Amino acid sequence: AARVTRRRASDRFRSLERLERESSRRAGSEATRFGSIRRGTTAASARIASNDGDAQHVESREAMAPRGGDRGGPAVAASPASVSVRELCERSAKRTHSMFETASTSDRPPTHEPSVRLKMAVKIRDDFDAVRRGARGVVGVVAHGAMPQNAAAPNVAVPSAATPSEGASESFIPGLDAAASAKEKTSSDVAALIDAIDDDDRSKAKARTIVSVASGALAVSHGGDPSQSAGVHAAFKKRHETSAALIPRLASKWPRPKWHQPWKLYRVISGHMGWVRSVHVDPSNEWFVTGSADRTIKVWDLASGQLRLTLTGHIEQVTGLAVSDRHPYMFSCGLDKQVKCWDLEYNKVIRHYHGHLSGVYALALHPELDVLMTGGRDSACRVWDMRTKVQAMCLSGHDNTVGCIVSQRTNPQVMTGSYDSTVKLWDLAAGKCATTLTHHKKGVRALALHPREFSFVSASADNIKKFGMSSEGGGGAAFKHNMLTKQRTIVNALAVSEDDVVVSGGDDGSLWFWDYNSGHCFQQSRAKVQPGSMESEAGVFAATFDKTGTRLITVEADKTIKMWKQDEDASEETHPNLPFVPPKDMRRF
Secondary structure, eight states: OHHHHHHHHHHHHHHHHHHHHHHHHHHHHHHHHHHHHHHHHHHHHHHHHHHSSSSHHHHHHHHHSBSTTOTTSOBOOOOGGGSOHHHHHHHHHHHHHHHHOOHHHHSOOOOOHHHHHHHHHHHHHHHHHHHHHHHHHHHHHHHHTOSOOOTTOTTOOOOOSSSOOHHHHHHHSTTHHHHHHHHHHSOOHHHHHHHHHHHHHHHHHHHHEEEEEETTEEEEEETTBGGGSSSHHHHTOOOOOOHHHHSOOOOOOSOOOOOOOOEEEEEEEEOOSSOEEEEEEOTTSSEEEEEETTSEEEEEETTTOOEEEEEEOOSSOEEEEEEOSSSSEEEEEETTSOEEEEETTTTEEEEEEOOOSSOEEEEEEOSSSSEEEEEETTSEEEEEETTTOOEEEEEEOOSSOEEEEEEOSSSSOEEEEETTSOEEEEETTTTEEEEEEOOOSSOEEEEEEOSSSSEEEEEESSOEEEEEEEOGGGOEEEEEEEOSSOOOSOEEEEEEOTTSEEEEEETTSEEEEEETTTOOEEEEEEOOOOTTSOGGGOOEEEEEEOTTSSEEEEEETTSEEEEEEEOTTOOTTTSOOOOOOOOSSOOOO
């Protein structure tokens, strides 16, 4: 066992000696290779330095210098600590220049003086414009006495405000004379260029400057530019002139609205047990009828507001009413898909018009022909023969509920507004659509014809639009303009009077009065809801003027009927309309 142990120890000792010899031999070979690399690098740098002018002797001497004082050792370069940074930079620059220099870069193109001058002028204005103008503004303020004078230095000369001059303002700035003398001693091309630019700007400023002394204060206005007025803050303002400010603004050609008497609420009628959805005035202007969600039709006295009659027969909400001016008939429609004809002499239903597939929302009578137009949720406008109860034609083309219908004598004889945001004008003789108006972006819930002009207005949630009509080709219409203010609600009701007053009733209870010609809203009203109703029930469903145009009837969601009239005691001085602002950029669609 002892012999085995000694043998193992001797083997371990020999392996360690072998590893030490191999490591020493490897270190020696690496040192020899590193020395050859250093010698090659030094020789290459010596060859490059031989081509340079000033650094030739320095680099050759460093290449030949011995390392560490060993006379027979290899020749290596001197340590970098013995060479200055400036000398190393010069060497690198010379080598780079000699490497990349060509015949094309040695001859540079001549400098374009106007371009350099313009570039320098722009840079000076952008970066130092406030500094260049700041001295004059400060001088004007101090000369007038806005800045407190220093009591400890009474010998400081302040230029007079009565005789302001540029020399006085420059002399006030401390150190300006020393800077000018230093600039004269060390002048350069750039300095000369800056002086030339300053001289040009100073001459132009003198030509535009108007000095006026008003109320003991020095006011300097540069060519009408308010940013150049006297004061410390105004001196540091930059001018930002746009092309729109340079173009002279023309006077607006928009028609100015005439003054209208304000409308006031004078009567509230209660009697229905549900939402009041429809209203119509008798042609004799003695009574009017209303239809409600309580499935009844009530007849009211127009002068006193008293209830005359209640008619029952519908089994759903009554959404449309029309009283004929040539027959003693009244027509009604509702959500029960029924259209009824009432004989007002006997106060009972004498005809039914069957054909609608869903609820009926709108109803209108032709002013000359014995036909009746109804439209509803089945997206069709049906034309009925009043006497025979036969459906004469079905005007189909809408993609959604038909919400309103109006009719007139000339083409287009029938106009329909739908929840698909279109208004269609129909040729009744041909039984087809003549024109489709797609100007609205929301559903059209109300239409109203002007009593005298050949035009109409349409209302939706986006805006109220005015159209002019033509009878050529079965009827057409051209968009005129929008109303100048958006009501920003769902508009359910529209009415137009002969005095060019347009009334629009919104789903939030707002009632706005407009001038028909200019589209200006001259009055905005909102009636209070009936006691016992919620604020959310403040909605106007329908509105109409009486035959004289002096009284307005609105039916609302708080189960009431409200009557409005003009304030006779009002004048333009005591009750001015809302201010009119002509449109700047009217949208033509």
